[in-house]
Amino acid sequence: MNYFSSGFKLGIVGGGQLGKMLLYETRKFDIHTIVLDPSDDAPCKIACNEFYQGDLMDFDTVYEFGKKADVVTIEIENVNVDALEKLEDEGIKVFPSPKTLRTIQNKATQKLFYKDNEIPAADFTRFAYTSEIESAISNKTLEFPFVWKSARFGYDGQGVKVVKSYADLDVLPNVECIAEEMVPFKNELAVIVARNPEGSIAVYPVVEMEFHPEANQVEYVICPARINPEIAEEAQKIALKVSESINHVGLLAVEMFQTQNDTILVNEVAPRPHNSGHYSIEASYTNQFEQHLRAILNLPLGNTQSKVAGIMVNLVGAEGYNGPVIYKHIEDIMKMDGVTPHIYGKKETRPFRKMGHVTIVNENMAEARKIAQDVKETIKVISK
Amino acid sequence: MNYFSSGFKLGIVGGGQLGKMLLYETRKFDIHTIVLDPSDDAPCKIACNEFYQGDLMDFDTVYEFGKKADVVTIEIENVNVDALEKLEDEGIKVFPSPKTLRTIQNKATQKLFYKDNEIPAADFTRFAYTSEIESAISNKTLEFPFVWKSARFGYDGQGVKVVKSYADLDVLPNVECIAEEMVPFKNELAVIVARNPEGSIAVYPVVEMEFHPEANQVEYVICPARINPEIAEEAQKIALKVSESINHVGLLAVEMFQTQNDTILVNEVAPRPHNSGHYSIEASYTNQFEQHLRAILNLPLGNTQSKVAGIMVNLVGAEGYNGPVIYKHIEDIMKMDGVTPHIYGKKETRPFRKMGHVTIVNENMAEARKIAQDVKETIKVISK
Known part of the structure; x- marks a missing residue:
């Protein structure tokens, strides 16, 4: 099928921030998009061709929406899978597959799946x-x-x-x-794997989540992870095994632990573009959103390598602030080299609410890490 | 002013492909956008907050549109400048300034301006x-x-x-x-300069237009230009002089000739994002569209350097084809390393109509140039 011409419609279930970033990429390819989201104020509303408001867990809503599309994808896992299954039975392409979604939606089933497929997990x-x-x-x-x-x-x-x-x-x-089981780990890592219906595979470099030493909260997502190459290779190998075992189509983000004795254990997976891949917009040859489109449309997959080192900092609402959001000192971080803010457009901030992210890119990882810390210490998401 | 919060509105006069690429970047910053375009089918319609249909040369239309905005910019020069002037008189920020637009709109005035300001030109x-x-x-x-x-x-x-x-x-x-005067030239070059209202300046590397040896048509826009560093420095110096002389705010693309005896002559300028800067989406730390926003919103300007070598190939309608467009072999170019197509979404092709562009990025310029040629020889914009 030629997607680059009129007639074809891509359906996206969920119209949040991930969907919005995916929609930017559909514009490159001039793909007609339809979006379903419960909120009339969804971030995706502005950038899609057709917007439908409705409950993602309601069978009829998801089914009727999907019937309008040629390919259906999701930007959130909590959707009515029965409806997706019926759409698939009726010949509409649904990626990730309803079967995959069912396995992932339930954490007990997901863990059993790892066991059955000899994928290391706690x-x-x-x-x-x-x-x-x-x-x-x-x-x-x-x-x-x-x-x-x-x-x-x-x-x-x-x-x-x-x-x-x-x-x-x-x-x-x-x-x-x-x-x-509690796993004492050194590092939390993630690997994104892209796979198209033909079975072509592309794997991104391993990223590392750096935690705040006290708060036990991820502060930085760092690509490439500062780990030894054998560990990185092992992490990619395991991520590829998960993707193949689950017969996945689209992006699969595999979150993993590197234990104290350097074993890799899968923590959980997300069958879609993921927070751990946001750095790719600025740092990678092919960003994760474009790659997801390439994968689900059965197009050739793009180069997953990075042009430069990339670090992502989540922008979350500061404690003690509720109400209309202000991004204090955003101009100051924009003065810093290689810094791009991504503001999600939510009107109200709440403590720890995800309000955006900031990417720092630099030829030099140590320099990027230094600037990322400056960013983190400078910008504050507060209210009026 | 804090742009990253509700209330502020950016007005864009013209809703074509340049405006559309500018709109992607407004999403990063969550800026409320309003767009004016004569066509109800304008590319911008899908990505702006408010769309108005109307004649860009009509005083009342442009004036009434601009009154709704806090900052007004353009994506095409042929607009009613009297209306922009009245808006500016009434305190609305208009970048580029109506005065600049008046100088540029008329080629005789533009040439006189170069003469008066001792800017070298034919x-x-x-x-x-x-x-x-x-x-x-x-x-x-x-x-x-x-x-x-x-x-x-x-x-x-x-x-x-x-x-x-x-x-x-x-x-x-x-x-x-x-x-x-006919100028025998070796190279056609271009330099993009960004300048914000405070007078901060950022200059992009010199790009080179490589022509088809027979057809006298630009085939590749290449960044950085393959010229000696002294020539590049001279070209940037002249571009900066044009930007300062004209007291420009926003992006200014300065097209130049490198003559047979290595003199640089200004050919013409465009006071907005420009075809010669499309490579920056994939290759630069700060792409030209984000930079234009930073400049007109008086935000700090971003890094203009490139992460990797970039080459842009325009996708124009092939001769002999009129009608509903097909991008023949687009899947084949997407297999090539570092290749991203940008399809503009025009429904009908005509010979030489600009239908999109393709960017090729690579660490190695010679490799990028080789792939660019493969792209050029592979993809065909034809009709059904």
């Missing part, structure tokens, strides 16, 4: 309800501490809790969940 | 009407051959003609014009 036990954990502890089949994860809707760090005592357990919702 | 004579040229030749104040240029609406190579004989003269429109 040990875990699955529980139908959180309330069952207590007896497992009494029976000594489970010990404190462990990581509790809600099986469903665990998007973006919600639904994850380190449990050290019965008191920690008591406050958790009584839902399907897993108890995962 | 010699010329101004005529109120083409019909006056004949007597100038009889009186021996002018000789064949020369370059005839219409003073007004000479946008994009139209209204330019090499005149070698009376027969060539006879077919020209009887309008205000200039007769310019």
Whole structure:
């Protein structure tokens, strides 16, 4: 099929910030886009050809939306998969596949998938309800501490809790969940793999999440990761194995731990463009959004190498501020070399809300890291 | 003023392809945009916040449009300057300034400006009407051959003609014009200068237009130009002089000739993002569209250096094809390393119509040039 001519329509389920960055790339290729999002104020509304407002979890809404498209993709995992499955049965191309989404949507299923496919991951036990954990502890089949994860809707760090005592357990919702072994790790890494329907594969360099020494919050996403080449190669190998095992089409972001003894364990995956790939807009030959399009449209995949070192800093709302957002000192960071802010356009800030990101690129990694710290210490997301 | 918050509106007069690429960048900064264009089908319609259809040469239309904005810019020179002047008088920021636009819109005035400011340019004579040229030749104040240029609406190579004989003269429109000395040149170069209202200046590397050896048509825009550093420095110096003399705000693209004896002569200027800067989207630390925004919003200017070598190939309609466009072999060029097509979304192709461009980036210039040639020889813009 020739996408570069009239008639073809790409459907995107979810109209948030990731969708918006994907839409920029559709303009390069002049692809007609339709977007579904629950909010009438969705970031994507401005840049798509047709916008539909509706509930992403409602079967009819997603099905009727998808029927208008030739290829359907998603920018968020929490969508009605039954509807996507019916669309696929009726011949519409859906990438990632509903089967993949089903595996990923449920963290217990996702973990079982790793086990079945011999993909290294932390040990875990699955529980139908959180309330069952207590007896497992009494029976000594489970010990404190462990990581509790809600099986469903665990998007973006919600639904994850380190449990050290019965008191920690008591406050958790009584839902399907897993108890995962605590893994002492040196580094949190991520690898993005692109795969098209023909099975062509392209893998991005390993990125590293650098944490704040006290706050236990990711401060910088750094590409390439400052790790030894054998570890990087191993991480890419494992990411490729996940992508192939799941028969993935589109982008797959694979988040991993590098343990104290240099083992790589898969933490979780996202079947779409991902925060860990935002650096690619400025640093890579082919950014992750263009690559996702190339993959789902069965076009040749682009060069995943970087032109320069890239570091990404998330812009989150400062503590103590709620209300109409101000990006204080943004002009000051724009004076710094190789700094590009990406403002997501949310009107209101809240503590820790993702309001944008900033990319720092430089030929020299040490210099980029220095500027990234300046950026982090300078800009503040506050309210009026 | 804080642009990164609600309330502020940027007005763009003209909603074509340049405006569209400028709009991508406004999304990074979450700037509210309003666009005026005569066509209800304008490329910008999809990516702006508010779209207005109207005649760019009509005083009331441009004035009423501009009143809605805080800062007004243009993506095409042929606009009603009286309206922009009135807007400026009423306190709305207009960049480029109406005064600059007036100087540039008329090629005779533009040439006089170079003379008055000691900016090197080819010699010329101004005529109120083409019909006056004949007597100038009889009186021996002018000789064949020369370059005839219409003073007004000479946008994009139209209204330019090499005149070698009376027969060539006879077919020209009887309008205000200039007769310019023929300059034998080695290279056609261009330099983009950014300047903000505070007077901060940033200059891009010199680019080189490589011509087809027979067809006398630009085939490749190459950054950096493959010329000796002294020539490059001289070209940048002259471009900066033009920008300062004209007290420019925003981007100014200065097109120049490098003569056979290595003199630099200014050919013409464009007070906006320009075809010669498209390579910057993929190759530069700060692309020309982001830089134009930074300049007109009085933000700090970004790094103008390149990450890698960049070459741009225009995609123009092939001869002999009229009708619904097909980009033949586009998948083949997308297989090539560092190749990104930009499709402008025009539905119909015509011979030589600008339908898009392709950027080739590579660490190595010779390799980029080789791939650019492959691109040029592979893709064909034809019709169904």
